[in-house]
Amino acid sequence: MQIAVISLFREMIDGYLSVSVLSKARERGIFSVDIYDPRDYTTDVHRTVDDAPFGGGPGMVMMCQPVFDLVAECNPPKPMIALSPGGRRLDHSLAVELSALDGFTLLCGRYEGLDQRIIDQLVDFEVSVGDYVLAGGELAALSVIESTVRLVPGVLGNAKSSSDESFADGLLEYPHYTRPASFMGLGVPEVLVSGNHALIAEWRKAAALYRTLVNRPDLIKARGGLSEADERILAKHGYSYKVSE
Numbered sequence: 352m353q354i355a356v357i358s359l360f361r362e363m364i365d366g367y368l369s370v371s372v373l374s375k376a377r378e379r380g381i382f383s384v385d386i387y388d389p390r391d392y393t394t395d396v397h398r399t400v401d402d403a404p405f406g407g408g409p410g411m412v413m414m415c416q417p418v419f420d421l422v423a424e425c426n427p428p429k430p431m432i433a434l435s436p437g438g439r440r441l442d443h444s445l446a447v448e449l450s451a452l453d454g455f456t457l458l459c460g461r462y463e464g465l466d467q468r469i470i471d472q473l474v475d476f477e478v479s480v481g482d483y484v485l486a487g488g489e490l491a492a493l494s495v496i497e498s499t500v501r502l503v504p505g506v507l508g509n510a511k512s513s514s515d516e517s518f519a520d521g522l523l524e525y526p527h528y529t530r531p532a533s534f535m536g537l538g539v540p541e542v543l544v545s546g547n548h549a550l551i552a553e554w555r556k557a558a559a560l561y562r563t564l565v566n567r568p569d570l571i572k573a574r575g576g577l578s579e580a581d582e583r584i585l586a587k588h589g590y591s592y593k594v595s596e
């Protein structure tokens with residue numbers, strides 16, 4: 352997978368991708384990241400990338416010329432995705448879609464954002480990481496990269512790690528516990544130390560359902576509510592709940 356990032360702050364992207372699981376995946380050639388800085392494609396001595404908005408108002412706008420020239424010269428991989436608070440919300444299904452691609456480019460805005468002509472002419476779609484405003488697209492781009500690349504086979508040590516996780520089957524994940532079995536008088540659910548793997552799997556499903564019912568009832572609704580089997584295992588494992596309207 353070939354990823355390109357267009358950013359005025361190369362070091363933010365490079366720094367984050369130089370550690371942990373993404374760095375290892377990069378070293379193993381599972382994905383590559385090329386970072387392009389629009390400032391390298393400016394034509395004036397001050398290397399200007401922004402200007403005041405037509406019509407007045409606060410802040411500065413990222414100019415067309417450096418980004419258009421960068422794209423013409425470097426031909427970064429399509430689709431071109433601009434990070435924007437107004438874009439499609441990043442979620443698990445978008446990460447799955449992106450993880451199936453051979454590559455894509457992430458265009459990070461700064462200041463008040465990009466000149467609309469960049470979006471109209473060069474961008475295939477926009478992505479948001481949530482209903483709040485960041486100072487720039489870099490954190491958002493890194494969220495897109497990490498959520499996507501960790502779904503590519505071979506990136507995580509254990510392939511089941513990502514298929515078991517929250518959202519993979521429309522539910523939040525079940526809770527985890529590790530040694531010791533008793534810590535400051537706090538135990539762990541007995542079933543987890545029973546050695547009965549079928550029962551453990553069933554408890555995990557019940558715990559995932561319960562956690563989703565409590566924290567994200569919208570996800571239960573999106574699955575069409577609880578099935579009879581869901582209700583049965585919730586009751587069997589002692590979870591009582593009330594489905595909110």
Ligand code: SAM
Pocket residue numbers: 433434435436437458459460461462463464465478479480481482483484485486487488489491
């Ligand atoms: N003036 C813009 C608005 O009100 O929608 C906000 C611009 S923001 C300060 C600068 C850049 O940060 C944006 O161009 C975008 O690239 C990035 N950004 C900010 N919030 C974001 C979000 N929630 N999701 C994705 N990108 C975001």
